[in-house]
Amino acid sequence: TQLLEQSPQFLSIQEGENLTVYCNSSSVFSSLQWYRQEPGEGPVLLVTVVTGGEVKKLKRLTFQFGDARKDSSLHITAAQPGDTGLYLCAGRGNAGNMLTFGGGTRLMVKP
Amino acid sequence: GAVVSQHPSRVICKSGTSVKIECRSLDFQATTMFWYRQFPKQSLMLMATSNEGSKATYEQGVEKDKFLINHASLTLSTLTVTSAHPEDSSFYICSVAMRVQETQYFGPGTRLLVL
Numbered sequence: 433t434q435l436l437e438q439s440p441q442f443l444s445i446q447e448g449e450n451l452t453v454y455c456n457s458s459s460v461f462s463s464l465q466w467y468r469q470e471p472g473e474g475p476v477l478l479v480t481v482v483t484g485g486e487v488k489k490l491k492r493l494t495f496q497f498g499d500a501r502k503d504s505s506l507h508i509t510a511a512q513p514g515d516t517g518l519y520l521c522a523g524r525g526n527a528g529n530m531l532t533f534g535g536g537t538r539l540m541v542k543p
Numbered sequence: 544g545a546v547v548s549q550h551p552s553r554v555i556c557k558s559g560t561s562v563k564i565e566c567r568s569l570d571f572q573a574t575t576m577f578w579y580r581q582f583p584k585q586s587l588m589l590m591a592t593s594n595e596g597s598k599a600t601y602e603q604g605v606e607k608d609k610f611l612i613n614h615a616s617l618t619l620s621t622l623t624v625t626s627a628h629p630e631d632s633s634f635y636i637c638s639v640a641m642r643v644q645e646t647q648y649f650g651p652g653t654r655l656l657v658l
Binding site: 477 | 587592651652654
């Protein structure tokens with residue numbers, strides 16, 4: 433079983449601050465995805481990273497896939513209240529099988 | 544991406560009754576559909592994977608006789624929670640994909656409350 437650990441589990445910050453969310457595993461993933469989920473809604477895909485060391489940017493969000501494809505990070509610059517939500521990482525194993533979700537990071541950005 | 548709907552969005556039922564949740568892929572031929580369960584403040588847990596026209600594959604610990612899945616067409620899968628109990632109260636989310644290893648598109652979820 434491939435496990436993904438996310439940290440921190442919960443983060444409460446002020447508007448304008450920066451933050452980083454981590455997603456770690458002892459397993460290698462062929463790809464890793466980040467989702468954002470708002471209360472009462474399904475997850476929405478933010479990005480997919482595939483190559484070790486890959487960095488992708490989505491406005492104020494920067495995603496990085498570890499060189500060994502075992503970990504990933506999400507960095508948010510100048511967080512805004514609209515960034516509030518549950519951030520989930522999900523990895524897909526080398527066999528191309530199902531997604532394994534991390535435990536999630538609940539972010540609250542206070543105005 | 545694909546547009547996925549779920550119905551109902553919320554349901555309250557009495558203990559012992561059965562509840563059917565529909566997952567529809569509105570603009571996408573979904574060969575594979577997934578059903579997840581999410582408890583409050585927790586992550587998504589995969590319950591089962593269904594392929595159109597064949598029996599669903601259930602994850603370990605998920606009772607197939609309690610959570611009946613039917614994937615009769617490329618656009619519709621249903622999850623029936625039989626003889627629901629309060630511990631079945633949860634947020635049920637489906638996702639669709641063209642194939643198992645391809646991108647999943649998630650529905651908006653169904654919140655089930657069993658009294």
